Structures are given as structure tokens and as C-alpha cells.
Amino acid sequence: MLKKFFIICSGADKNLLNNCADGEQNKYVGIGATVFFTAIMATISASYALYTVFDTIFTALIFGLVWGLLIFNLDRFIVATIKKRDSKWKEFLQASPRIILAIIIAIVISKPLELKLFEKEINQVLLTEKNQMTLDNKTQIAAQFNPEIAKINNEIDALKTEIVEKEITTNALYDTYIAEAEGRKGTKLLGKGPVYKEKREKHDIALAELNQLKKDNAAKIETKELAIAALIENKKLNETKTQPIIANFDGLMARVNALNKLPWLPSFFIFLLFLAIETSPIFAKLIAPKGEYDFKLEEQESAIKTWVQQQVHQREVMLATDIDLNNKVYKDMAEEEELYKYKQKMARDLMKLQADSFYKKQQKML
Template sequence: MEKIRAFFWYCSGADTETLKKCPTDSNKYVGIGATIFFTGIFAALAAAYAFYTVFDNAWAATGLGLLWGVMIFNLDRYIVSGMRKRNRGFQELKIALPRILLAVMISVVIAKPLELKIFEKEINGELALMEQEAFARQKEVISDQFVAQKAALQAEIAVLKEEINQKAAKRDELARIAQQEADGTGGTGKRNPGPIYQIKKADAEQMEAELNELRANNNRLITQKEQMLATLAADEQQKISDLKLAAMDGPAARLEALDRLSQQSTAIWYANLFVLLLFIVVETSPIIVKLISQKGPYDYELEKKEYQHEASFYEDRAALHDEIKKKSEAMAEREKNFVEERLNIKLDQT
């Protein structure tokens, strides 16, 4: 039990020798150290899962996850150990604010991979839907490449067919006029297949010949263009068949899937928020505890040690200053004596 307590003291960043003299503060720093330790564990687990989705290798993910957890543990320990209790509320809050902001940022980094793991089943379903959507977009892009060519060929076929229809309509009209001339219901109004009828019949036969020629030529062109359409359709189908369903399993895709799920489901949005808030509370709690707690025996002992070091520093500096001053005075005295000796020599010489 003593070893566990000492370990959590170390995790809290406290000076263990000083803390042993202050048993009333022991539990507070055990709690702070345990929070920092378990935050590092959660960070390692979250990072290991995140790295596994990237490298798909358990050993690499474990090693990098442990490295990340140790880094977060050391950073949290440094953040908390750097705070000092001075019973100066506003100044302590100003000092703690950057640390709180940093802790919040760390919370977001730790929470996000764990959120991905918590909602893994829902995310996998959304990823399958995203894969289908991406596949449909790829098919649409391929189809768009053939739209213009297919539309042009279909328009040309429609023009050729319309030419045949228009020629057939003219043929039918001339045949009708000739028939009316023959039965007396039109034209001259006489029922007599005379010269006028023969002329109109010849016009109708001429139009029939032109229609047959046009139909033969246009049908040949229509067949060619329909074959071109069939070739384009086959090329399009081949390109679509060559498409493969892109696997979406990376961290970016999972984050996008979680974001989509949060927008679609209020329950998932709130659950996502509460997980994040939980980690923010856990990450910032050691700082908040040190900020709102009263100054205890450990803080006084620590302040006394720091004051002793500070006083020793000033004493050493004062002693060094006196020593330098004495050396300067001695040097000045020697310089003065030297000058006087030189003057005396010159006076004796004169």
C-alpha cells in the first residue's frame, strides 16, 4: 500500500520527502496522482486504437500508443507540479488559466479516438453507406463522360428519322392528291384519270422513289450511329465494371462518419458531447483541485524550502559581491601604491 501511495505521489509531481512530513495532504496528492496516471492510461488506449486504424498493425499501434500515453502523463504531471498555492486567488487563476486551456486541448485529443471506439458499430454502418455513395459518385462521373457523345449521336439519329418522316409525309400527300384527282373528289373535280391525273401520279411516284433512296441512305447511317451508341454503352459499362468499392476505414473517414451520425441523431450528438465533457472534467480536475483547495502543510513546507533556497541564493550573491568588492579595493590600493612609488622615483631622480 505504501508503494502504491508513493507511486501516486510521484504521479502528482509532488516532492515525496516533503509530503511525508505532511500526512494531512497525503490523500489529496494520492487522488491527484491517480487521476493523472489513469488519464495517461486512457490516452495510451485512445492513441493505440487511433494508430491501429492507420497502420493496421497491433505491435506498432501498441508501441506508439504507449509512447503517446507516457507523453501525455508527463505533460499532465508537469502542468500540475508547476502550480504553487499562494492564497492569492486572482493571481493563481491567471497562472492556472493557460494550464486549464492546455488540459482542455489534451482532453479533446484523448476523447476523440475513444469516441470512435465507443460508436464503432454505428460508424461501421455509416462507413458502408459512405462507400456506396462514393461508388455512386464514381459511376456518375464515368456516365457524365459519355453523355455528350451519346446525346449527339441520338440527335443525329433523330434528324435522319425526321427526314424520312418528312419525305414520307410529302409522298403520302402527293399520293392523296393523285387519288382525289382520279376519283373526282379533288383537283379538277372530274372523275377521269386523264393527263392531269397522270402528272400527279408521276409526282407521287417520283416522291416514292426519292423516299426509298433517302430511306436506304438514312437507315444505313442510322445503323452506323446505333452501332456507335452500342459501342459507347459497352465502353461505359466496362469502365463501371472495372470500378472497385473503395474501402473507407481510416481515421479521417471515421471522423467524418461520426460527424454525420451526430448530425443525424440527437442521441449520438449528446453522447458524444458527454464523453468529451467527461474527459475535460477528468483532465482539468487536478488543476481545479489545486486551485480551489486551501493552502495546506505541504504548500507551507514547499514554500519554506523554496524560501531557504532563495535566501541562500541571496546570501551567496551578497558574499560574492563583498568578495568582488574587496578584490576591487585591493587592486585599487595596489594601483595607488604603484603610482606613488613611480612618483617618488621620479622625484628622487630630479
Template sequence: MNRDYYESPKPGKIMQMLWKAAGSDAYILKRSTYNDQVKYACLGGIVAATGFMAALAGGYAVYTIFEPKGSALDNAVHFPTALMSLVFGIIWGLIIFNIDRFIVAATGKGDGTEAITWQEFTGSIPRIIMGLVIAITISKPMEIRMFKSEIDAELHQAQLEKRKQYEEATKVNYDDRFAIIEKDLNKIEEKRVDLIERIKKAEKDYSDQLNGKLPGTVPGKGRLSEALEKQVDKLELELDDFDAVNKAEMNRLLSEKLKLQNELAIELDKNEQVAGGLDGLLERIHLAHEVAGFWITFFITLLFVVIELTPIFFKMMLIKSPYDYMSDNVSELLKADEGIQIKYDYYKDKQGQERNLIINHKANKKVEEKMMLIKAQTELSDYIIEKWKEKEKEKINNNLDDYISEA
């Protein structure tokens, strides 16, 4: 706005967007000083930056929650989850941006001095609490992204240890079932080994007898050699019968063992998935606190708290400037134009609190007009009824017989 003594700078589109982010009135700021324009542009910049950080934090948090679980060192990007996280991050950023914009726009300027009085502070407590919650919500995903490499290393080690624990527990659960099968297999195997040993001994005795190595016997074919040969044949038949009788049982036990081994392999694979399930948002936040320590995470959170609460305290510390006076003036003009009158500290309520009297002149005028119209309509209706009664009386007087009926 051009004046003889001062020319208001022409704002650019970016500055006007930042004004909107701060919830300020662009119409008034265009006519205000450059100092006011810059103050509210900076205020809007903080709000916009908070929304941007919220979008990043929210998107990363959602990606961490919904990405396929596995080894912490597997950094391959899962594009469907990334796309979903991008959409959510934008929506979340806009939500936080809108909330911050409301908080800043709804925060008053206090008493117009740099000092923050106790009354100003207590009045802003609800907004400060909302700002703290938003700041903490934004800071945690940012923390786990800052320390991602250290967290991945610690998380991978934790996954290996957890997987080892699960594997040991799973194998213990299967040991008893394997032991029962092995016991039955060993019984059959012991009997078969015993038969084979007896066959070997009988064959050795038969061979030694033929070669004259058996003491007290005559070498060569004879009754003894025939008896020993028959014994060998008998034992071999017993072995064949034993194998035939126990074949089905052996196959059943081996089949159960193989089935149990397959079940164990499946359970061990599940354990790997369960260990991979540690790769979640809560575990990463917990590890971030362990890796970075209390003070580092505290100051990171404090940084986001300061960024989030700066606009609130900034507005309470603002000294009244031309923008504020012009804004008050426009507000008073609008109220006057609409016939609204405010008498400040006009009366005290039951608690002794000073209250303002608000008079809506246009509304009162409308009410009065309506009341007068209703009153006039009522008077006219009464007059019509009275005239109708007089007319009817005149008819009765002139034609009384028409209104009397004989019994």
C-alpha cells in the same frame, strides 16, 4: 523511514511511478505518512489515466481521418493506417501526460485549507483553461467511438442520399450532350426507316400484283409487275447507298455515345467516392451530437472536464500535511546551503504590491571577492608604473647627454 513513534510505509514501484506522474518528490514522500503517499499516488493516477485516454482518443481520431474512405458500414481494419494511428496515439498521449504533469506540478497548494478562495481560483484560471481544452480534445473522439454503431447507420444513409443527389446532378449535366447525339442518330434512323417502309410497300404492291390482289390489275408477269420490281430494286439500291453514305457518321455518333457513356460511368464512380468522403471526423462528430443529443454529449464532455480538472482543484483543496512542511523545510535548507536569503514582504513596488527581497550571499561574496581582486590588481599596477618612472628618471639624471640630441 523508521521512527520510534511511526514507521513510514515502504512504497512499491507502481506507487513511486504514480508519484512521478504527479510531479511530487519521492524522497520526501518515502519519509512522509501513508496518507500523503496515497494522496499523491491518486493524483498521479488521474494524470496517468488522462494521458492514456488521450492516447486512445488521439489514435482513434487519426485513424478516422486517414483511413480509406468508403461505405460507413465497411468496418475492415486498414492496418497501415492503424499502425500510424498507434504511433501517433502514443506520442499524443505522452504529450498530454507531460502537459498535465506540468499543470499539476505547477499548481500551488493555495492557503493550505479545504476552502478554495477567489484569489486561489483566479490564480489557477490559465491552468483551468488549458485543462478545459485538453478535456474537450479528448472527449470528442471518445464520443464518436461510444456511438459508432448508431453513427455508422446514420452516416450510411447520408452517404446513399448524397450519392443519389450527385448521380442526379451528374446525369443532368450529361443529358444535353446525349440529347444532341440522339437527335442526330434519330434523323438518320428516321430516313432509313422511311426507306425500309417504302421498300416494304413496294414489295407488297409487287406481290399483290402477281397474286391478283391489286385492284384494277391483271395478275401475273407484265409491264406493271416489271415496273414494280424495278421500283423495289431501286429502293433497295437507295437503301444500300444511304447506308454507305451514313455509315461513317453513324459509327462516329455511336462512338461518341459510347465514349460519353464511359465518361458518365467514371463520373458516377467518382460520385461514390465523393459520397464516401463523408466518412470523416467532422461529420462523425456532427452526427454524434445528432444521435446522442445535446445533454448526453454535454455530460460526456463534462465527465472528461471533471477528470482533467480534478487534480487542479484537488491541490487547491489540500490541507497542509507533513509532506508539505517537509518539502518547505528541504526548500529552505537548500536555499540556506546555497546562501540564498529571502526577506518576505520587505518592500512595496510602484503599484503598492508587497515584494520579497532576495539576497544571494554566495553570489554577493563572489562579487566582493572579484571587486577586491580588481582593486588590488589596480593598486599593484599603479605601484609598478610609479617605480618604473622613478627608475627612468634616475637614468636620465645620470646620463643626461644620452637623452639630448643636437639639432
């Protein structure tokens, strides 16, 4: 049962192969088994690749099975259409398009399995890229908010500087009227005279202005600090919103790009393995000498080709004979006097009808 199944997978003619020796049958059983197991590997490979896209096992298995059947049909077609020829060079030219197709299939099959085999290394590359993307993302978001935060901080510093400058001025006025009272400066008269009162009034006005300035600026600073807090909150919110996008940066394309950043030699050897598996049925047929099955298949095709050529030649001869007969018949009929008189009479009647019709049309026009 298994032998018959693998023969079907090889694309060989069962009726011809059943009449061949066991060795010839085993050759095609091996080719069919290679085609079948290549399709199995294609199914597994496609299922994993699609699982990284859809994240659902059922969908990945369905599409993976369809892909496996497609690869099975292609491989079976490739092997079945290679015919043994008397010249190895002609056989290679015949198989060259199929070899190119086999190389493409090997690449498609091997790539998802490489992603699975090097999953840990790929995850490390993706982690490094995600960390760098996180830093770059924070830098970009900070570039949107930091200038405004810095501007508000400068405004707060200006308000605080204004208070400090006012305090320095007020303290200077304080020192001035105290020195006047003590007689150290100004009039240098001890006691609280008119000059002292004047300077004390200036200080009191400045002190009132200072207190009012502190109150006004404190309110402005509080408002600006709230604005800074809101900007910082918005910055954190943007970072929180964009972080899931970075965290989900592990799709099929991202993994393929990460795989390309790993050393190429292990990946290349895996590709060579699948290329050898995919092209082995083709090269098995190319390398193997003509066997019993090939001779019988060639005989069958030659018999059909000869029969078709005979049928075509027979139809051509029949057509040529029929043309000759028709020419001879019509030539003999052309010499008959009775047929000539009859056609002459019919032509005369037709010309009369045409003349009458022309006369009636001209009469109506006039």
C-alpha cells in the same frame, strides 16, 4: 509498490513525502492515479483515432502509446509545478495557464472516444451523405454525357422523320397513278394511258429513292446508336470509377463533421466528463489546504533560496573588497619615484623608435 508508482505519477518529491503522514501521502497517491488513468484514456482515444486514419492496429497502437506518454508527461508536469501559496487568488493565477492546457487536452482526448461511442449514429449520417453524394455524382456525370446523347437522338429522329416524309410523298404518288388508272382523278379516263405511265414512272423513281434513303439512313442510325451505346458505357464506367471514392468517404475528418451534425448535448457531457477528469488533479491541489508536504517543500525551497542569496551576497562583497584593494595598491604604486623613472625611460625609448621608423619611411618615399 503501487503506492510508490502513483506517487511518482503525481510528480511529488518522494523523499519529502516519505516523511509525511499517511493522509498526506494518500492525497498524492490519488492525484498520481488520476494522472495515470487519464494517460490510459488518452492512449485508447488516440489509438482509435489513428486507426481510422491508418487502418492498421499496430501503427495505431504505437502512435497511441506515444501520445499517451506525452499526455502523461504533460499532466505530471502541470500537477508538479503548481505550488501552494498563501493567497488562493495567486494560486488560481498560477494555475490558469495549466487549466487552459488541461481544457485543450480534454478536448483532444474526448473527441476520438465520442466518435467511437456514437459510431452507429455517425455511420447513419455518413450513409445519408454518401447516398446524396452518389446522386450528385450521377447528376454531374450525366451532365457531361446527356447533352451529346440527346443531340445524337435528335439526329436519329431527323433521319427517321426524313424516311417518313419520303414515304408519305411516295404513297401520294402511288395514290395518284392508281386514281389515274381507275379514272377517278387526272384525265378521268379508265385505263393505263400515257398520263398513267408518266405518273407511274414518278412513283417508281420516288420508291427507288425511298428504298435507297431507308438503306442509307438505316446505316447512319446504326452508327449513331453505337455512338449512344458507347457514351452510355462511358457514363457507367465513370460512375463505377468514382463510386469507390464515395464509398471510402468515412475518414477522420468526415466522421468529425458527421459528429457535429448530431445533437450537441450528449457530446458536450462527454467533453465535460473528460474535462473534469483532466482538471481534477489541478483543482484538488488548489482546493486542498496547505499540508505537511507543502510546508516541508516550502521550507526546503526557502533554505535553498537563502543559501543562494548568501552566496551571491558574499561574492558581491568579495568583488567590492577586491576592487578597493586594487585601487589602493595602484594608487600607492603611482606615488613611487622609482616606478615613475622606469616608465619615463621606457616611454622615451619608445618615442625614439617611432621617430626612427617615421624617418626611414619618409626617406624611402623621397
